[in-house]
Amino acid sequence: MMDSSRRCGLTAGRAAAAALAMAGVLAGGGARAADAVAGKALFDKTCTNCHSTQAGVNKVGPSLFDVVGRPIASVQGYDYSPKMRAMAKRWKVWDAAHLDTYLTNPRQVLHGVRMFFAVPGADDRANVIAYLQTLK
Numbered sequence: 001m002m003d004s005s006r007r008c009g010l011t012a013g014r015a016a017a018a019a020l021a022m023a024g025v026l027a028g029g030g031a032r033a034a035d036a037v038a039g040k041a042l043f044d045k046t047c048t049n050c051h052s053t054q055a056g057v058n059k060v061g062p063s064l065f066d067v068v069g070r071p072i073a074s075v076q077g078y079d080y081s082p083k084m085r086a087m088a089k090r091w092k093v094w095d096a097a098h099l100d101t102y103l104t105n106p107r108q109v110l111h112g113v114r115m116f117f118a119v120p121g122a123d124d125r126a127n128v129i130a131y132l133q134t135l136k
């Protein structure tokens with residue numbers, strides 16, 4: 001019952017950006033080869049509606065520049081929900097494991113959080129986290 005055959009259908013630019021994907025794999029150090037290119041495509045299609053990847057640019061959600069390794073709820077000038085601030089005390093920093101848990105279903109994992117968007121596919125999450133690791 002593993003979902004190893006999941007396909008995201010993202011083919012554009014795959015070959016050309018193998019190096020970017022490799023960066024994600026090295027940074028992640030996980031057993032599975034996460035695909036930062038597929039992660040970027042997913043990000044550009046969905047997360048971009050609410051998040052900028054530029055430092056200091058907040059939209060509906062806070063900037064995700066350099067989010068991996070960043071303290072939770074730490075973007076200056078962004079008005080986080082009380083739940084997100086409380087989570088910052090428990091989880092401290094966004095590492096790949098916390099991102100994976102969070103993105104599975106933000107409002108279920110962190111009840112009361114303001115983000116209405118989930119990434120239910122484990123491969124999709126691994127890919128988008130690999131992409132987030134390139135935002136330095």
Ligand code: HEC
Nearest residue numbers: 046047050060061062072073074080081084113114115117
């Ligand atoms: C509909 C708008 C929306 C979408 C789409 C969205 N987010 Fe968010 N996101 C938010 C909001 C709002 C917050 C702040 C939540 C809070 O304070 O409770 C947030 C918070 C976050 C945080 C915590 C940031 C911090 O500074 O602690 C991360 C990480 C995150 N989102 C990642 C993502 C990723 C990755 C995607 C795409 C897969 C995504 N988000 C899609 C609205 C969105």
